[in-house]
Amino acid sequence: MVSDERESLLASARALLEWERELGGMGIPEGTIELPATEPRGDAERSGAAREVTLRLAKLAEEAAACTACRLHEGRTKSVFARGNPSADLAFVGEGPGYHEDQQGVPFVGKAGQLLDRMIRAMGREPDEVYICNVVKCRPPNNRTPKPDEAGVCARFLEAQLDLVRPRVIVALGRCAAENLGLVEPGGRGWRGRWGQWRGIDAMPTYHPAFLLRSPQMKRPVWEDLQQVLARLAR
Ligand code: SF4
Numbered sequence: 001m002v003s004d005e006r007e008s009l010l011a012s013a014r015a016l017l018e019w020e021r022e023l024g025g026m027g028i029p030e031g032t033i034e035l036p037a038t039e040p041r042g043d044a045e046r047s048g049a050a051r052e053v054t055l056r057l058a059k060l061a062e063e064a065a066a067c068t069a070c071r072l073h074e075g076r077t078k079s080v081f082a083r084g085n086p087s088a089d090l091a092f093v094g095e096g097p098g099y100h101e102d103q104q105g106v107p108f109v110g111k112a113g114q115l116l117d118r119m120i121r122a123m124g125r126e127p128d129e130v131y132i133c134n135v136v137k138c139r140p141p142n143n144r145t146p147k148p149d150e151a152g153v154c155a156r157f158l159e160a161q162l163d164l165v166r167p168r169v170i171v172a173l174g175r176c177a178a179e180n181l182g183l184v185e186p187g188g189r190g191w192r193g194r195w196g197q198w199r200g201i202d203a204m205p206t207y208h209p210a211f212l213l214r215s216p217q218m219k220r221p222v223w224e225d226l227q228q229v230l231a232r233l234a235r
Pocket of ligand 1: 064065067068069070071072073079136137138150153154157
């Protein structure tokens with residue numbers, strides 16, 4: 001048990017170092033990597049309730065794949081619903097699919113997704129332990145930000161999937177996710193790093209990994225936000 005925890009801590013430290021090195025960062029941020037006391041999920045996943053959630057999510061994903069409710073369906077190759085664990089205590093919500101996601105039908109599989117995976121590992125988790133989705137399920141043209149009407153129509157999928165997963169904490173990746181989860185006012189300044197709530201679930205807005213690829217100096221505030229998330233999960 002102790003050696004498992006040690007291995008997990010070492011893996012987290014390696015992931016954090018890799019994240020820092022690849023992005024030319026500023027060194028390991030202050031603070032320790034705290035492994036939250038996670039509930040064993042195996043039993044819950046096997047339970048009837050968890051199976052029901054998985055089935056309902058699959059049904060929603062099918063509906064999204066056939067959805068034509070907004071103009072974004074016109075350019076999609078595949079709709080992109082979610083990846084990860086439907087019983088997760090931690091969910092990440094991004095903006096919308098990009099080229100690679102649209103091709104594969106899986107969220108966060110491009111460079112930004114690879115960075116997100118490293119961030120998750122640096123938190124002491126595996127990417128398949130958390131739940132990952134986006135505000136809109138179809139790729140906006142040229143990777144533009146989803147328009148309010150598109151996000152508004154697609155909210156029925158986002159709201160339903162978050163209501164089914166009911167994580168303990170949501171991390172909103174980028175302003176678009178933060179605004180559409182109601183965590184910040186549209187156009188408001190100083191929006192990241194402040195706790196909010198979505199339907200009673202603690203939610204932390206922070207920068208999107210794609211922004212971190214362009215602005216690696218912003219990794220430090222993001223890491224501070226993720227440390228807050230870990231502390232909240234460890235309560
Ligand atoms: S983005 Fe959402 S609302 Fe628009 S077509 Fe795709 S699934 Fe439907």
